[in-house]
Structure formats: structure tokens, C-alpha cells
Amino acid sequence: MKLICFTALSALPVLAVPRDRGEWRAPKEGDVRAPCPMLNTLANHGYLPRNGKGISKAIAVEALSTAINWDFSVVSPLYDFAQPTNPDPNATTIDLNHLTTHNILEHDGSLSRQDTFFGPADVFHVDTWKETLSYFTTPNIDVGQAARARTARVVTSASTNPSFTFPQIGSYFDYGETAAYQFVFGTWNLDADDIKDKISTPLELVKYFFEFERLPFEIGWKRPQNRLTFDILVNFVIETQGLTLGQMNGTIP
């Protein structure tokens, strides 16, 4: 009887959750990383495999839920967009460096990375980040500042990079990425009348996260209490898209 129970249990799909999660450790020789500061951060904390390899949808869903309270409804479609970055068409996992393939998800005009034309698009680049930071002029970033920084980086790339491209999927991701850091590090007030007041994000948390690829617990950050669902993210992205376009044609300050 004991043997039967044991056999039945071992047949269950078990998610191998790393035991050493939580503590931040820099990547080691041979570990791989992405152009995404959050996936890198979660690998550095052991929520994702520390070597950055063999990430299945189940692992991604569990890690993002545990670490930052993101719902399956958001992570599942994000992962589905990422799966084709693995050059093996039959693969059911990704390695973080697969995500750097230009113009699948990785795009020009990033907030903290160079365009592929100028240099490696996966690693943090301080001069690019300084341009982004120049738009964050108060201790708390409002949604308008975040949108202006995002737009400015795309405009700079378009006017300096002779190979500049911005495929539609890249542009959706770009809006989503700006929304993403606000949802993780900011305080939400999604009922605010003015879209610029819907999230207020402490600049020091955002700087710490981008610059160290580390969750900013030591300066007061806590896992968000609100769970981010697909509907919340998409509605916010649609609204900020309008804000950004208005800023570009001068109708919104």
C-alpha cells in the first residue's frame, strides 16, 4: 500500500522550486541573463533558476506570482510571446539570453539598454539610463513622466540609429514595460480622474531596481499587495498609449 501511494505521488507533476530563493547573488560564470531587468532580478534572487536556463511557463508563472504578485492571466500570455525566442521550435522552456534576439521581443529605444546597432542590447548601459533618468524630475515618478521618458528614448533612437526599427509587437511590449515597473514599485490609485495620478512610483526604488537588478527590500519595498491581472495591465497600457501619443503631438503636457 505504501509503495502504491509513493508511486502515485511521484507521478504528479512537481514544480522544482529552488530551495535557496530569496537571497540576492550576482550571476556566476556561465549563467545567462536577459534584456529584462525583472527576469534578471528574479534569477539573481533564485525565484527563477539562478543560471537563467530552462525556464518553463510553470516556473515563470510561479516565480512572478510569488515574488511580485502577478497573476497567471498576465504571465501566461507574456510567456507565450517569449517561447519562440528559443531557437528550438519544439522547446517548452526558454533561457534568459534567448530573449535578446533582436525584434522578436527585444526592441530598439529601451530605457536602460543600447540599441543592437550600437552595442549589446541585453546589459545595463549607463548613458542610455541617464537619458531616461533626466525625465524623472521629482522624488515620485508620475505616469506622465514615465510616458515622456519612454517616448524620448524611442525618439532618440529613431533619430540616431540608422537601423532603427520598431515592430508592432515591440511597441506593445515597450508600453507594457513602462507600465510594469510602475505596477511593481508604485502605489496604485487606478480610480484617479487624471491618468497621470493613477500610479506614483518612488524614483529611488526604480533606480535601485534597474541599476542593481535586485529587489529593493533594504530601502523599504514590499511585494505589491494588489494582484496584477491582464485586464488591469491592458487597460492601463491603452490609457498611457493615448497619453504618450498626445505628448508626442503636443496636445498633452
Ligand code: HEM
Ligand atoms: C524589458 C521579456 C516580465 C519589466 C524586457 C525585454 C524582454 C522582456 C524581451 C526587452 C525589451 C527591450 O528591448 O527593452 C519579459 C518576459 C516577461 C517579463 C518574457 C515575463 C514572462 C517582466 C516583469 C517586469 C518587467 C514582471 C516588471 C517590472 C521590464 C522592463 C523592461 C523589460 C522595465 C524595459 C527595460 C529597458 O527598457 O531597458 N522584458 N519580461 N518584465 N521588462 Fe520584461
Ligand code: MG
Ligand atoms: Mg532593447
